[in-house]
Amino acid sequence: MRVAFGVLGPVVAWAESGDGPDEAVRGAALALRGPRHRAVLARLVIARRRVVPVARLVEDLWPERPGNDGAGPGPSPAPPADPVGTLRTFVAALRRTLEPDRPPRAPARLLVTEGPGYALRAAPDTVDAWRFEQAVTEAAGLPPKDVLALLQRALGWWRGPAYAEFADQPWARAERSRLAELRLHAVERRAEARLSLGLAAEAAADLDAHAAEHPWREDAWRLLALALYRSGRQGDALAVLRRARALLVEQLGVDPGPGLRALEADILRQDDDRLDPGAGGAERVWAEATAAYDRTVPTGARARLESTVTLLRGLAVTGGDGLRSARRHRLAAVSAAEELGDPHLCARVIGAYDVPAVWTRLDDPAQAAQVVAAAERTLTALPPGPAEEALRARLLATIALETRGADVGGANVGGGRGGGGRGAQAARLAQEAARRLDDPVLLAFALNATFMQTFQRAGLAPERDAIGAELVELSARHDLFTSEVLGRLIRLQAACARGDFGAADEHAAAADRLAERHELPLVGVFTRWYGALRLAETGTFEAAEAAYGDAAAELTGAGMPGLERGLLSLALLCLRLRHGRDLLVLARTDADWGPYVPWVRPLLLLAEDRRPEAAAALRGAPAPPHDLLYEAMWTLTARAALALDSPPAARRAHAELLPAAGELAGAASGLLSLGPVDSHLRDLAAALRTP
Numbered sequence: 140m141r142v143a144f145g146v147l148g149p150v151v152a153w154a155e156s157g158d159g160p161d162e163a164v165r166g167a168a169l170a171l172r173g174p175r176h177r178a179v180l181a182r183l184v185i186a187r188r189r190v191v192p193v194a195r196l197v198e199d200l201w202p203e204r205p206g207n208d209g210a211g212p213g214p215s216p217a218p219p220a221d222p223v224g225t226l227r228t229f230v231a232a233l234r235r236t237l238e239p240d241r242p243p244r245a246p247a248r249l250l251v252t253e254g255p256g257y258a259l260r261a262a263p264d265t266v267d268a269w270r271f272e273q274a275v276t277e278a279a280g281l282p283p284k285d286v287l288a289l290l291q292r293a294l295g296w297w298r299g300p301a302y303a304e305f306a307d308q309p310w311a312r313a314e315r316s317r318l319a320e321l322r323l324h325a326v327e328r329r330a331e332a333r334l335s336l337g338l339a340a341e342a343a344a345d346l347d348a349h350a351a352e353h354p355w356r357e358d359a360w361r362l363l364a365l366a367l368y369r370s371g372r373q374g375d376a377l378a379v380l381r382r383a384r385a386l387l388v389e390q391l392g393v394d395p396g397p398g399l400r401a402l403e404a405d406i407l408r409q410d411d412d413r414l415d416p417g418a419g420g421a422e423r424v425w426a427e428a429t430a431a432y433d434r435t436v437p438t439g440a441r442a443r444l445e446s447t448v449t450l451l452r453g454l455a456v457t458g459g460d461g462l463r464s465a466r467r468h469r470l471a472a473v474s475a476a477e478e479l480g481d482p483h484l485c486a487r488v489i490g491a492y493d494v495p496a497v498w499t500r501l502d503d504p505a506q507a508a509q510v511v512a513a514a515e516r517t518l519t520a521l522p523p524g525p526a527e528e529a530l531r532a533r534l535l536a537t538i539a540l541e542t543r544g545a546d547v548g549g550a551n552v553g554g555g556r557g558g559g560g561r562g563a564q565a566a567r568l569a570q571e572a573a574r575r576l577d578d579p580v581l582l583a584f585a586l587n588a589t590f591m592q593t594f595q596r597a598g599l600a601p602e603r604d605a606i607g608a609e610l611v612e613l614s615a616r617h618d619l620f621t622s623e624v625l626g627r628l629i630r631l632q633a634a635c636a637r638g639d640f641g642a643a644d645e646h647a648a649a650a651d652r653l654a655e656r657h658e659l660p661l662v663g664v665f666t667r668w669y670g671a672l673r674l675a676e677t678g679t680f681e682a683a684e685a686a687y688g689d690a691a692a693e694l695t696g697a698g699m700p701g702l703e704r705g706l707l708s709l710a711l712l713c714l715r716l717r718h719g720r721d722l723l724v725l726a727r728t729d730a731d732w733g734p735y736v737p738w739v740r741p742l743l744l745l746a747e748d749r750r751p752e753a754a755a756a757l758r759g760a761p762a763p764p765h766d767l768l769y770e771a772m773w774t775l776t777a778r779a780a781l782a783l784d785s786p787p788a789a790r791r792a793h794a795e796l797l798p799a800a801g802e803l804a805g806a807a808s809g810l811l812s813l814g815p816v817d818s819h820l821r822d823l824a825a826a827l828r829t830p
Contacts (some may be wrong), residue, residue, distance in 0.1 A: 610626030
């Protein structure tokens with residue numbers, strides 16, 4: 140049974156009988172019992188899949204002050220004698236309701252126990268508020284017709300004020316206000332879409348009540364006056380603007396803003412060029428350009444493939460569905476190019492996808508292998524001439540990027556020196572060609588490829604910092620903003636490795652500024668995780684734990700499974716080790732450990748005092764992949780080796796970590812930290828009686 144949750148109105152849950160959010164696919168409502176059962180559910184929905192500690196839930200359910208608890212009239216009752224036990228009873232009842240078919244003693248999949256509390260692991264499309272927020276976000280990039288359809292449907296999901304029965308609860312207040320503001324924004328964006336589509340009369344009818352109910356919203360008055368003008372009601376439009384002025388002055392004590400004043404002047408001048416320009420600037424240009432392209436470029440033209448890859452590059456940096464779609468269509472474009480049998484075209488299609496990459500674990504290894512194979516075939520097919528040098532360099536950079544962590548030749552290739560495996564060799568050759576050709580865009584691509592091949596051993600953060608510095612300098616000279624963001628994030632990682640959080644702060648702030656200016660939402664994922672790492676090293680355990688929960692929420696739906704899987708659990712485990720906290724709470728959860736299981740499992744088994752199994756798991760753990768978490772995985776191995784008195788594992792961990800002396804273990808990832816490498820080396824040396 141798939142369970143959906145409604146908070147845009149009274150808090151409800153129902154069994155869905157279809158795949159969509161509309162009323163037609165809802166099954167029977169689920170019985171949520173008493174008001175505090177609904178309060179627990181609402182509180183967990185507000186947490187957005189993050190863990191809410193038991194102590195916080197108890198405090199929210201039974202506040203230590205008189206007043207209304209939002210579940211009915213009258214003062215808040217005194218807490219029960221055993222509030223924690225009562226809360227567990229509520230959770231158990233909710234679990235029976237939400238997962239009626241779960242076998243006895245089987246772990247819960249929806250309302251889970253994790254660490255110090257509970258979390259609701261609802262899918263993003265099963266909570267109406269989350270779907271509504273996503274719909275409003277998606278609408279920002281759609282043409283007016285699609286905006287109108289999407290927002291019309293999304294606004295229909297509202298059944299009343301959000302979290303209606305918890306209006307007086309402090310824990311619900313901020314989220315209720317945020318959702319209410321988002322709804323008003325959606326109403327106004329729907330009106331703009333109607334105006335763009337020539338539906339001025341419909342927009343005016345909808346906006347009249349909206350502006351009257353929310354007189355402080357100048358955008359509502361502006362849109363209403365504009366809709367009336369476009370409906371041929373110039374006098375009514377001017378009357379609305381005068382009414383808006385009077386209400387703003389009388390109720391808020393402020394004069395109308397420049398938008399309303401400019402609109403009134405335009406109406407008085409009857410400036411139709413400004414008041415009724417048609418479908419809107421950017422949307423009109425896009426619509427006219429794509430229509431012209433479809434008319435003039437034949438359906439089977441090879442230029443369409445190259446244009447498609449250019450679009451996919453832009454789509455990839457939008458994150459979420461955009462990134463997933465870009466990956467999927469990229470492989471289809473490569474396959475189509477190969478079918479045409481033109482190696483030059485194929486090289487351009489493969490090499491044009493120079494999307495900056497900062498994370499070292501592939502999101503789709505199978506697809507990456509297919510792209511590498513196509514690039515190798517194309518390299519062989521290209522004629523050996525100087526005219527093809529740039530194409531060959533792009534193919535080589537692609538191979539290096541898509542083989543990240545896959546082959547290690549043992550030699551350092553940072554800065555273009557040496558190299559062993561195919562990926563390292565390809566990166567070096569691409570960089571050499573880019574420098575010969577004096578091509579800054581190609582050089583940025585090659586430097587990205589070189590970065591991905593600088594993980595042959597621990598302690599290479601300085602090499603990567605040099606790559607990041609060159610990317611920043613190169614990008615600033617040639618206005619390559621996505622490559623500058625990449626350089627900033629690489630330098631942020633390197634600064635974290637050496638514990639220089641002042642420098643890391645500067646790079647994070649610069650990356651965020653570029654992301655805001657150029658609409659690059661994925662950048663915030665990495666800077667938010669950096670903020671959690673910083674708190675893990677400089678703040679309290681509780682503050683860092685909460686920050687990691689917030690950072691993990693940023694990853695949901697970001698389209699980066701290679702980064703997302705298991706990362707929150709790993710970060711919380713590292714945090715507990717860093718602060719000397721018990722791992723038992725993590726060992727007894729059904730947390731997703733993703734690809735990190737082999738290096739985490741010995742410690743989790745030790746936490747449960749299962750030493751023989753832990754020793755077997757340590758012996759069976761493979762060498763970690765050569766990526767941004769290389770030092771972190773060896774540090775986990777070191778801790779397990781020390782706890783289990785395993786000299787072979789301890790010697791190997793000591794040898795692998797020694798080049799990273801002076802760094803923070805794992806912090807080169809920019810995501811998490813296990814403290815100074817030197818302290819782990821001292822512990823290992825003492826156990827091995829080694830200097």
